[in-house]
Amino acid sequence: MAGGRRRQLGGVDRLPSSRWRVRMFDPGTGRRVSLGTFKTKAEAERAFASATADQQKGTWVAPEKGRVTLDDYVWQWLDTRLTPRGERLRPKTRELYEGFLRLHILPTLGPVPLARLTTAGIRSWHAGLLADGPGASSVAKCYRLLRTILNTAVEDSLIVANPCTIKGAGVEPAEERLLPTLAQVGGLAAEVQPQFRALVLLAAFGGLRRGELLGLTRRDIDLLHRTVTVRVQRQETKGGHHLVGPPKTDAGRRTLVLPASLIPEIEGHLDEWVGPEPDAPIFAGKHGGPVRVVTWQREWTRARKALGLEGVRLHDLRHVAGTMAAATGASTKELMHRFGHASPRAALRYQHATAERDEAIADGIDRILEVSQRDGEADTNVIRFRDAGG
Structure with a gap:
């Protein structure tokens, strides 16, 4: 029995060249594979014993698998x-x-x-x-x-262990960024072409990501209830192909309440720049289709350069929105809901912010903006929203 077992697992044998060959039974393929040849029988037996021990521990990797680059x-x-x-x-x-x-x-x-x-x-x-x-x-x-x-x-049993064990190597360093002021946001909203003004404002006071903004359609805006619904995100490959799909996480699909002071801006944008169809893009290009990322980026770059704000990213405006929302006293769960953050804790997936609290957060942002406008009457860059009456 022992001899049969040894033949099944492999073993050590001497070749005509006088070298010693080690072969092992590969349970993955059902075949015997060579582990190589050795100068002495003792070296070969040590290699065989080591491989046998690895098989018993479940850590053995067939040589041909390990040769995959x-x-x-x-x-x-x-x-x-x-x-x-x-x-x-x-x-x-x-x-x-x-x-x-x-x-x-x-x-x-x-x-x-x-x-x-x-x-x-x-x-x-x-x-x-x-x-x-x-x-x-x-x-x-x-x-x-x-x-x-x-x-x-x-x-895939191609290697026994992952060699990537450098502590902290996968952690991105915290990036210290000076967020734009409300006056600077107002300057950017005024500087971009009129069809993009609402994009800047929705980023800064709604906290939407670029892909979410470019994916918005008329059906996603509810002026009566002051809401915007994120259903999809629109991206663009380097080859210029539009990619439309759901947000990466379930948390990205959300409906959030907009500050009341933003509604006249959005209503005016819908009247001037958006087609009447429910699926008409909120931010359209020359021919009515969704604006291309490169077109928006070119205009965003021009506006920032004109104001000396080249270092401001569109994503920084999302951080402005988050900072203001946090200043209203919003809880962590409410902020996660409003900004579409997925939680690492599974339990939080089943806890939802209430619509009433989300509306309160939006109202709190309104109060911050009102104070900013009162304090900055002489500053031409302070955000001047459209009057609700037109």
Whole structure:
């Protein structure tokens, strides 16, 4: 019995060359595979004993699997990767990942077999990126992507353990940013072309993301109840293809109440710039279709440059909205609801902010704006909203 068992698992035998060969039974394929040859029988037996122990512990990796290079594996990973919601990677996400891989990961690590990726090698690659790469934030993103890919390689039994074990390497450094003042927001809203004024105001006082803003249609605006509903987001690939789909998380689908002082602005925008159809885009291009990202970005860049605010990002206006909402006394759960943040705690998914409190938050923002306008009567950049009466 012992001999039969040994033959099934493999063993050590001497070749005509006088070297000693080690073979193991691969339970994944049902075949015996070679672990290589050794000069002495003792070396071969040690290798066989080590591999047998690894099999018993469930940590053994067949040699041919370990020879798969990172370059070969990542494209298979991209093709089969699913999100936590069980969906394929979105084109924009894949485009981002491919950029990180081609520019920052594969040039150094691509030719390396998975089994030969070591923590020391990963640390050297990481240090090189920090020294000469795209910036600390992007380096952290690259490291997280590589770690995720290699976690899947562990699941696929291609490697025993993930070598990405550098503490803190995947953490993006906190970025200290000076948010634009309300006067600066008012200046930007006044500087952009009139058809984009409402976009700036919705970003700054509704807190919508760019993709959410560009995905809005007439049906998403309810002037009577002062609400805007985020159903989809619109993005654009580098090739100019429009991508429309639901927000990345369930929390992104939401209805929020707008400050009352913003409603005349939105109503005027609908009358002047939006078609009557329910699916007419809120922010349209020359021919009535959704405005292209490059068109908006060109105008946004011009306006910022004109005001000397080149460092202000559209996403900074979302932070302005968040800061004002927090100043009204909104709870963490209410802020999560209003701004579409997904919680890391599963229990919070089932806790919803009430419509009454969301309206109170919007009213609180109104009060902040009223004070700002009173205090800045002499400042031409203070936001002047349209009168509700026209």
